[in-house]
Amino acid sequence: MKISDTQFDKLLALQSAQDIKNQLALRSMVPSPQQAGKLRRHLATLGEARAVRLGIVHTYTSELLDPWLHFSAALNGLSLDIYHAPYGTTVQEATGQSGLCQHTPDVTLLLLTREDLHPALQAPAACINAADRQDIQAQATQALSGLVRQFRAAVAGHIIVTVLPAQPPPGLGLYDVMAEQSEYQWWNQIKGDITRELREQFSGVSYLDLDQLVMQCGRDNFFDARLWYSSVFPYAADGGLAVANAVTTLAASIHHTRAKVIVVDADNTLWGGVIGEDGINGIALGQEYPGRAFVDFQKRLLSLQQRGFILALCSKNNPDDLNEVLLNHPHQLLKNEHFAAQRVNWQPKPDNLRAIAEELNLGLDSFIFVDDSDYECSAVRHSLPEVDVIQVPSRATDIPSCLDALARLEIVSLTAEDLQKTAMYAQERMRRTQLEQLSDTGGSIEDYLQSLNMRMTVRLDDASAVARLAQLTQKTNQFNLTTRRYGEKDIAGMIDAADFSVYHFSLEDNFGNSGIVGLAIVERANGEQARLDTFLMSCRVIGRMAEQAFLSTIVRNLGSAGVQALVAEYIPTRKNILVEHFLPENGFAVAENGVYARRLDAGDAGEPGKDFPIIIEGPL
Amino acid sequence: MSAFTQLQDIMAAALEIPADAIREDSTMEEIEEWDSLGHVHIMVALEQAFDLYMDVEDFAELDSVPAILQYLASENAA
Incomplete structure (x- = not known):
């Protein structure tokens, strides 16, 4: 919908980007280029934008999206530096010397069409018989998976995959959804296969479903046949804004501090x-x-x-x-x-x-x-x-x-921990009640910890936990020695690498299972010395000696692998004062330049004289 | 506001150039930013500003400020 002068003045009076974004979304408002320019200038006065490098690989014209991308980036608190790959190139851009790789994008956007997945998808779906469909479906999924694999290997950062929806209504018209050979149903099956593949095989890859945006805008508002036929650009103003907004919203959800x-x-x-x-x-x-x-x-x-x-x-x-x-x-x-x-x-x-x-x-x-x-x-x-x-x-x-x-x-992955979060906080409330009851009857903290019957499971290089481990590095601010943020791709890389060991733990007690709440990344520089790159723990399990139990398990494990010294550092931030003394309190001595070191060759690599009220299993 | 100054503003926003870079007799060839992509930006902007629905055939012909002004006048748009 166009924005009238009165509406536009009201937008310009709003003092937060979020309020402006909400108003636009609420009334499906689409600014003219002049209005978009004025709003961008207004938004620039409201707050700092975070710079994000976007790389676009496309098999249809993408440059016309730029004004919408810049505009919606401003709405989402970002400013974009955009690179467009040469028209129609795909795999060529996934090689080391390509323009895309040189651009070092934070976010890579793939704008593909159905034909890119399989040439047969050019033909009306009703013309393809059932037996061929299965093959085509499998081949299309594999083709996309192969393409994404090459990009995943070539670029760091997040990858957003899109497939342009069909511009005409389904081939069999209003009957389509009823038909055995329905195009609509088939496409949804293909999409289901593709998204399962992307979810299970890759990290840091999102499929952005443009079909949802078509529903939001309506097909007639989403596409512009004139721009398609004259410039191979499919989107009308509403569609261009919707696509740009979805892309920049995803980019913002990745680059801004996560809401919890x-x-x-x-x-x-x-x-x-x-x-x-x-x-x-x-x-x-x-x-x-x-x-x-x-x-x-x-x-x-x-x-x-x-x-x-x-x-x-x-x-x-x-x-x-x-x-x-x-x-x-x-x-x-x-x-x-x-x-x-x-x-x-x-x-x-x-x-x-x-x-x-x-x-x-x-x-x-x-x-x-x-x-x-x-x-x-x-x-x-x-x-x-x-x-x-x-x-x-x-x-x-x-x-x-x-x-x-x-x-x-917006989220780009969903872990088991996410789904249980509130239940875990409810368990925490019960633990607090138990602690209060115990201390009322004269019990000590040790009595309380014993009464929980804690069992810790430590795992090493567990590739199935990549999403959760990346999330922990992104979200943990307080109990975090180094506050290094890693994407899923980084974590997966370190799990695979021979010179890195990635440990995580989960903690179970009478009230429930915490899920994965602690992460340690150790780099073995040479046979004898290791470096503690990351050591963090979710605040959910603070105060239960889990951190000491975890560290001692790692130390024992490294010691038995012949490592003689573990060096570690504390990088202070505004939020991690909690762990300022963690290293000296746990057997590390100050070495040079604020780096700490702990000898592991003292025979018993565990914590002598320190008993944890925790049964430890692992590292598995 | 005259039709020309209105058009000047629209084109300046669409091409992201200063308004005074657009003269009453400017043509597509003279303005570097007015390339084929810039042209589509201008066409889309004109439609939104004047509530028009232009034909693809018109796109190609509107390659100068005088041509656009004449078109807008014939559509009673500006």
């Missing part, structure tokens, strides 16, 4: 009205409008939890009033167990957010705060500028989608 926690308000956010005034029967939540919109918003929040984000509740209310809704309202979807932390009181919200951050042991820069009130939003913006603030729209119809345009809520 969504803190929601209750009144006029989870339901319409004010529970303290309207009562449980008076709030809007249910099958009628506007209550339905709030039910839908709660469903969206549950989906975000399934993406791995932690939900927390922060509301100015009497706890009993609010709890009654959570327990007894028939349409309330979010219950106590969905919230990893709750602050229902009359304290200022910035204080409550700080308290939640402390309770969850997570940095405030990983918080997204969602509230309807002008006052609360500006209070948090003012006191805690590191928190992303999303103000709930005033129109109830706009509320369910108000978090859809947030790049920081």
